Amino acid sequence: MRIAYRLLAAVLAAVAAIPVLAQQTPYRLDEGWGKLPDGRKWGNTSGVDLDRNGNIWVFERCGSTNCLGSTVPPIVKLDPAGKQLLTFGASMFVMPHGLYVDNDSNVWVTDADGKDGKGHQVFKFSAEGKLLMTLGKAGVAGNGPDSFNRPSDVVIAPNGDIFVADGHGGDSNARIVSSTRAASSSRRGAERGPPTASSTRRMRWRSIPKDACWSAIAATAACRSSTRTAGSSRSCASSAGPAASSSIATTCCT
DSSP states (O other): OOHHHHHHHHHHHHHHHHHHHHHOOOOOOOTTTTSTTTTTOOOOOOEEOOOOTSOEEEEEEEEEOOTTTTOOOOEEETTSSEEEEEEEOTTSSSSSEEEETTOOOOOOEEEEEEEETEEEEEEOOOOOOOOEEEHHHOOOOOOOOOOSEEEEEEEETTTTOEEEEEESSSSSSOOEEEEEEESOOOOOSSSOOOOSSSOOOEOOBBBBOOOHHHHHHHHHHHHHHHHTTTTSSOOOOOOSSOTTTSBBBBEOOO
C-alpha cells in the first residue's frame, strides 16, 4: 500500500506540472495558418521543406488522397505568414510524396505511384516552377538503370549528389539510389542504378564504399520507408572508386 500511495502521488504531481510546462514551451498551435485561396482545401500532405528565404514549400495531393484526374497544382509555396505565393505541377502527378529544396532553391519531388502514363518518377523544378530534370520512365515501374518503382523521397547532398529512396512498401523496390551527372560517358559500372536525366547529359554509375553509402542513407533517413523488413541487406559494393570529381551512383538496401 505504501508503494501504491507513492506511485499515486508521483502521478498526481506529474499531472499537476503539465499546465506549467505548457506555459513554458515556446511553441504554439496556429490552426489557421496556411489557408489556400478560392476555397481550395488541403489534401493529404506528404512533403514540406523550407528554402533559404524562410518560405515554406508543400507537396499535397490535390485536395484529396491522390491527384488522378485533377488539374489542381500540388506544389505550393507559402511565405512565413502562410500566404500563398506560387503553385505549379498541375496534371503531372499520381501520388505526390517526397519534396526537397536544395541549396540553389530548386524543388525536387517524387511521384510514389503510377497510372495512366504518369508516376514512378523524380522531378526537379526551378524556384519559379520550370521543369529542369525528370528521372525515371513515366508510368513505368521497374528496378533497372532507367526506372523507379514508387520512389518515396529525394534529397540532394551539398556536393550535388542525388539520393532517391526508391520504394514504398508492398511489391515496390526497397533500395537507395544515388547519382551525380557527368558531362559525358555511357559507361555503366554497376549492375543496378537510377534513371537517366531528361537533359542531354548522361548518367554514369559506379558502386561506392559501404561507409560512404550508409552515411548518406543515415542523413536522409530514407531506409525507414524503403526497407521492407528488418532482415533486409544493408550493404554496398566496397570498391573505393575514382576521384570525387567523377560521376558516382549506387544501389543500397536491396
